Amino acid sequence: MQRTLSIIKPDAVKKNLIGKIVARFEEEGLRIAAMRKVHLSKREAEGFYAVHAERPFFGELTDFMSSGPAVVMVLEGDNAILRNREIMGATNPAEAAEGTLRKLYADSIGENAVHGSDAPETAAVEIDYFFRATELN
Numbered sequence: 804m805q806r807t808l809s810i811i812k813p814d815a816v817k818k819n820l821i822g823k824i825v826a827r828f829e830e831e832g833l834r835i836a837a838m839r840k841v842h843l844s845k846r847e848a849e850g851f852y853a854v855h856a857e858r859p860f861f862g863e864l865t866d867f868m869s870s871g872p873a874v875v876m877v878l879e880g881d882n883a884i885l886r887n888r889e890i891m892g893a894t895n896p897a898e899a900a901e902g903t904l905r906k907l908y909a910d911s912i913g914e915n916a917v918h919g920s921d922a923p924e925t926a927a928v929e930i931d932y933f934f935r936a937t938e939l940n
């Protein structure tokens with residue numbers, strides 16, 4: 804059993820896609836262990852994406868992530884990190900496989916509908932950024 808952090812990003816929330824995306828995770832056998840709607844400040848977005856601080860798109864990324872409400876979730880299941888990444892599809896929706904969330908719902912590499920942790924170490928850090936242990940159940 805593994806846990807991963809998932810974010811429904813502001814573009815997908817704006818398009819009223821929360822229900823469809825959550826339903827997809829559940830249909831694929833992932834369980835929602837925790838979930839909250841948040842509106843990140845610019846500083847909170849910068850903290851979350853600190854590993855990308857030196858990237859040229861950091862300003863654009865953190866402006867976008869703080870531009871409106873998002874949904875943060877912990878998904879749980881066998882191989883949850885990889886399963887979530889398969890369900891999301893490639894970071895760039897132009898390269899995402901048919902049927903993936905990014906192919907279905909994302910407009911661009913910057914506004915790409917969902918985020919998912921990429922490894923066990925980052926999943927632990929990212930889950931801890933948003934949730935206390937007692938909120939996971």
Ligand code: CMP
Nearest residue numbers: 860863864894912913914915917918919
């Ligand atoms: P995410 O999985 O949330 O992790 C980092 C994010 O940076 C990524 O999704 C993209 O939305 C964003 N990103 C990656 N590359 C670019 C880029 N070239 N231009 C803008 N945003 C990017």
